[in-house]
Amino acid sequence: MKKAKILMIDDDKDIQELISSFFRVRNYDVVCYDDAQSALEDISSVKVKADVIITDLMLPGLSGIEFTQRLKVLGNEIPIILITANKKVETAVEAIAAGAYDFVVKPLHFPQLLVSVERALYLTRVEEENSTLKTVVQLQEGHNSIEGIIGKSAGIKNALELARRVSQSNANILITGESGTGKEVIAKAIHSMGSRKKAPFVAINCSAIPENLLESELFGHSKGAFTGAADKKVGLFEEAEGGTLFLDEIGDLTLPLQAKILRVLQEKKIKRIGENQYRAVNVRILSATHKNLRQEIANKNFREDLFFRLNVIPIWIPPLRERKEDILPLSEFFLRKYSALNNTKVKQFGKEAHDYLMNHAWPGNVRELENTIERAIVLSNSNIIRFEDVCTADNRTGGEQKEEAGVRFPVFGSNNVMTVEQLVNKYVQHVLDLNNGAKEKTARDLQIDRKTLYRRLREIERQQVEH
Numbered sequence: 001m002k003k004a005k006i007l008m009i010d011d012d013k014d015i016q017e018l019i020s021s022f023f024r025v026r027n028y029d030v031v032c033y034d035d036a037q038s039a040l041e042d043i044s045s046v047k048v049k050a051d052v053i054i055t056d057l058m059l060p061g062l063s064g065i066e067f068t069q070r071l072k073v074l075g076n077e078i079p080i081i082l083i084t085a086n087k088k089v090e091t092a093v094e095a096i097a098a099g100a101y102d103f104v105v106k107p108l109h110f111p112q113l114l115v116s117v118e119r120a121l122y123l124t125r126v127e128e129e130n131s132t133l134k135t136v137v138q139l140q141e142g143h144n145s146i147e148g149i150i151g152k153s154a155g156i157k158n159a160l161e162l163a164r165r166v167s168q169s170n171a172n173i174l175i176t177g178e179s180g181t182g183k184e185v186i187a188k189a190i191h192s193m194g195s196r197k198k199a200p201f202v203a204i205n206c207s208a209i210p211e212n213l214l215e216s217e218l219f220g221h222s223k224g225a226f227t228g229a230a231d232k233k234v235g236l237f238e239e240a241e242g243g244t245l246f247l248d249e250i251g252d253l254t255l256p257l258q259a260k261i262l263r264v265l266q267e268k269k270i271k272r273i274g275e276n277q278y279r280a281v282n283v284r285i286l287s288a289t290h291k292n293l294r295q296e297i298a299n300k301n302f303r304e305d306l307f308f309r310l311n312v313i314p315i316w317i318p319p320l321r322e323r324k325e326d327i328l329p330l331s332e333f334f335l336r337k338y339s340a341l342n343n344t345k346v347k348q349f350g351k352e353a354h355d356y357l358m359n360h361a362w363p364g365n366v367r368e369l370e371n372t373i374e375r376a377i378v379l380s381n382s383n384i385i386r387f388e389d390v391c392t393a394d395n396r397t398g399g400e401q402k403e404e405a406g407v408r409f410p411v412f413g414s415n416n417v418m419t420v421e422q423l424v425n426k427y428v429q430h431v432l433d434l435n436n437g438a439k440e441k442t443a444r445d446l447q448i449d450r451k452t453l454y455r456r457l458r459e460i461e462r463q464q465v466e467h
Contacts, residue, residue: 177317180367199243225274364438
């Protein structure tokens with residue numbers, strides 16, 4: 001965690017040394033000044049930055065009170081703690097009226113001074129978080145956003161406007177776009193703006209669940225319906241009663257499940273596995289896919305009748321590379337969002353980082369951009385987000401990985417040789433990391449389908465938990 005910096009003003013070298021030593025051993029940075037005028041000039045010209053100022057009241061030239069007043073006139077909100085040998089109440093009142101955060105009387109009680117400094121830092125952090133969160137809301141409102149979708153490009157404006165218009169209807173909606181473009185966020189926004197907003201919003205990724213379990217997840221099952229069904233289970237259609245069921249990656253459904261979904265859409269009824277009784281359901285269906293379903297129909301992988309049932313109102317979200325004008329508004333939004341969430345000061349993008357953000361292809365779309373900004377905020381040790389903070393290893397080397405970024409194999413003959421399964425898992429995780437978590441691109445690079453990738457990732461997660 002970044003050290004807090006204290007600016008100390010006192011013409012007594014012994015006091016300077018005592019206070020500096022006390023705070024430095026407690027992981028604070030301390031910079032000392034003999035007079036307030038020099039400190040004021042350096043703060044005003046941003047030659048020095050501080051989180052807290054400790055200043056003596058009686059100083060040569062500019063007094064502690066005058067220093068506090070002038071700093072406040074400049075609009076600087078650094079908390080100031082005044083120390084003095086004067087115990088009169090009037091002096092304390094004057095100090096607080098001038099804008100000081102606290103007033104500490106000599107002889108110094110260092111634990112009390114530490115508490116005062118820590119409270120000042122806490123207050124500053126809370127105020128920064130509140131300011132950041134207000135800025136985030138203003139940023140959203142100022143860039144034609146709903147529920148986290150931000151953008152000013154024609155493509156995203158069209159998608160948002162259509163989402164608003166259809167939110168009050170009960171028509172089925174099919175949201176298409178590449179992975180990471182924000183399909184689920186659009187679906188949640190449609191639900192939250194519609195008449196069903198007080199009822200559940202239930203989402204399921206049809207690629208993430210094995211085929212033999214997906215039917216049970218959707219429709220539920222009775223006790224003893226199959227091996228392992230120790231009790232009855234309510235399916236997601238019933239869980240979403242009165243609300244919205246979002247079927248993400250519906251293009252990956254098997255044909256038998258497609259037929260059952262079609263029956264539900266036609267009859268508004270479901271039947272749990274192992275039961276003969278049909279149950280009426282009142283659910284609005286929103287679905288999404290990264291696939292071209294018309295091509296899937298031509299390839300006999302998707303039912304045409306189901307497509308027409310789902311695609312009553314189509315909403316397409318363009319990839320980020322086709323809406324460059326949205327990159328910076330999104331970047332600024334994520335910058336403020338994750339600064340607030342990570343209790344860090346809001347940083348700025350340096351020119352090289354700015355150019356990288358604008359010129360990168362963003363194969364993982366908004367999800368990749370968000371992950372990149374969050375990582376940069378967490379790892380950056382500067383007030384400026386630099387090029388090396390936002391670019392990934394594969395971009396730094398132009399596609400050729402640095403040695404430390406590559407997969408490390410165990411030495412043959414060792415007692416800890418990887419199994420083929422472990423080696424495959426390691427490589428899958430490696431490619432996923434290179435793609436910043438973009439699963440669609442990872443599956444494409446590995447030349448496997450998304451279901452296989454999801455099964456592999458679940459196995460990796462299981463192994464990590466076990467070890």
